[in-house]
Amino acid sequence: MAAGTTLQKAIDLVTKATEEDRNKNYAEALRLYEHGVEYFLHTIKYEAQGEKAKDSIRAKCLQYLDRAEKLKEYLKKGKKKPIKEGGESSAKDDKDKKSDSDDEDGDDPEKKKLQSKLEDAIVIEKPKVQWSDVAGLDAAKEALKEAVILPIKFPQLFTGKRIPWKGILLFGPPGTGKSYLAKAVATEANRSTFFSVSSSDLMSKWLGESEKLVKNLFELARQHKPSIIFIDEIDSMCSARSDNENDSVRRIKTEFLVQMQGVGNDTDGILVLGATNIPWVLDSAIRRRFEKRIYIPLPEAHARLVMFKIHLGNTTHVLTEQDLKELAGKTEGYSGADISIVVRDALMEPVRKVQTATHFKRVSGPSPTNHEEIVNDLLVPCSPGDQGAVEMNWMDVPSDKLFEPPVTMRDMLKSLSRTKPTVNEDDLKKLRKFTEDFGQEG
Ligand SMILES: Nc1ncnc2c1ncn2[C@@H]1O[C@H](COP(=O)(O)OP(=O)(O)O)[C@@H](O)[C@H]1O
Ligand SMILES: [Mg+2]
Numbered sequence: 462m463a464a465g466t467t468l469q470k471a472i473d474l475v476t477k478a479t480e481e482d483r484n485k486n487y488a489e490a491l492r493l494y495e496h497g498v499e500y501f502l503h504t505i506k507y508e509a510q511g512e513k514a515k516d517s518i519r520a521k522c523l524q525y526l527d528r529a530e531k532l533k534e535y536l537k538k539g540k541k542k543p544i545k546e547g548g549e550s551s552a553k554d555d556k557d558k559k560s561d562s563d564d565e566d567g568d569d570p571e572k573k574k575l576q577s578k579l580e581d582a583i584v585i586e587k588p589k590v591q592w593s594d595v596a597g598l599d600a601a602k603e604a605l606k607e608a609v610i611l612p613i614k615f616p617q618l619f620t621g622k623r624i625p626w627k628g629i630l631l632f633g634p635p636g637t638g639k640s641y642l643a644k645a646v647a648t649e650a651n652r653s654t655f656f657s658v659s660s661s662d663l664m665s666k667w668l669g670e671s672e673k674l675v676k677n678l679f680e681l682a683r684q685h686k687p688s689i690i691f692i693d694e695i696d697s698m699c700s701a702r703s704d705n706e707n708d709s710v711r712r713i714k715t716e717f718l719v720q721m722q723g724v725g726n727d728t729d730g731i732l733v734l735g736a737t738n739i740p741w742v743l744d745s746a747i748r749r750r751f752e753k754r755i756y757i758p759l760p761e762a763h764a765r766l767v768m769f770k771i772h773l774g775n776t777t778h779v780l781t782e783q784d785l786k787e788l789a790g791k792t793e794g795y796s797g798a799d800i801s802i803v804v805r806d807a808l809m810e811p812v813r814k815v816q817t818a819t820h821f822k823r824v825s826g827p828s829p830t831n832h833e834e835i836v837n838d839l840l841v842p843c844s845p846g847d848q849g850a851v852e853m854n855w856m857d858v859p860s861d862k863l864f865e866p867p868v869t870m871r872d873m874l875k876s877l878s879r880t881k882p883t884v885n886e887d888d889l890k891k892l893r894k895f896t897e898d899f900g901q902e903g
Contacts, residue, residue, distance in 0.1 A: 474500060821843060821858060
């Protein structure tokens with residue numbers, strides 16, 4: 462309902478904008494475009510349901526922003542050359558059009574435009590995830606180091622017949638750390654450029670020429686090599702058969718194959734890293750391009766123990782090593798993401814205790830404002846029967862006098878009983894089968 466009205470408002474605004482645009486009232490058009498886009502963004506942020514809907518709205522936004530940008534430029538220059546949108550176009554636009562349909566895009570503005578769009582779609586990111594933040598997955602880490610770090614550090618080792626891996630596919634159940642591991646690669650391989658692309662960006666309709674985008678992506682990677690191209694959820698781009706397989710999907714796949722193959726293209730110094738939860742839908746030709754396919758399984762007990770520790774971080778808690786082992790034992794079948802949710806929920810328990818407490822008592826401990834200093838007038842939630850319990854609620858507690866209640870084993874168990882594992886046996890079976898057929902344990 463609400464989504465309908467905001468979205469409708471956005472559509473009304475841009476419709477008016479287009480009208481004004483056509484009537485050459487550029488200033489008014491610009492204002493309306495910008496206003497409309499704001500409404501679109503609001504819809505994306507708070508109301509639109511589902512990635513598909515969001516993507517198509519995003520697509521529209523970019524289109525209108527593009528136009529708004531042009532109008533702005535035009536208005537700023539107060540220039541003589543009329544700018545037209547589609548339809549009857551000036552000489553310059555005609556030229557743009559031609560190169561549009563031209564596959565041999567040389568150094569034309571069209572290509573520049575694509576590349577700048579590409580720069581928006583891809584993230585050349587520097588996340589802060591270290592190898593040590595990723596629990597378990599030792600084989601996968603080793604393989605990635607071999608593919609990414611060593612060839613750059615010791616190029617002399619990788620000459621002649623010994624060539625580094627060009628394609629690595631990470632596959633496994635959702636929430637096991639595939640995307641997370643890729644972030645660690647980006648952080649640790651700090652001498653290469655890391656391009657992170659989500660397939661939905663590449664597939665999005667607004668460009669309508671995703672295969673050119675793929676081509677440009679690889680070109681950009683070549684310019685910045687050594688590079689790593691990370692394509693998350695690659696299944697949405699390269700599935701063997703999809704219901705709406707149309708020309709453009711096929712063209713993207715072909716372009717992708719050509720680029721990875723490196724026929725007439727230099728693929729030296731470029732590693733394509735893919736991730737998927739459903740590897741069996743991948744087109745077999747694409748699958749072959751990923752020379753190394755690494756299974757990222759659900760975490761083992763030890764990895765789960767480490768995850769509990771990682772996710773607890775430096776929060777105050779009273780869990781013993783034994784408690785943590787017990788938790789690891791109880792979470793067979795939980796993915797890393799599941800465990801992070803269990804812990805996050807447990808970490809909220811002390812907050813809930815503070816919020817719902819009817820009684821507090823005085824204790825001594827490090828001052829919240831200065832951890833070096835030990836003070837003895839802190840207040841901690843307690844039960845009414847406790848010695849020294851005073852009836853009060855959190856509003857009566859001065860902010861610098863609260864003693865942070867530690868996370869307890871009970872909090873963890875409570876949260877655990879509420880959170881069920883998300884990965885099901887069916888998917889696991891399919892993944893195991895795929896690993897037997899095509900994969901390698903990570
Ligand atoms: N091996 C792991 N070590 C530490 N945290 C993990 C691990 N696997 C998953 N997580 C947690 O789960 C979250 C989701 O993982 P993600 O990499 O997005 O899963 P996916 O395999 O579906 O891409 C991560 O942000 C991280 O907090
Ligand atoms: Mg992921």
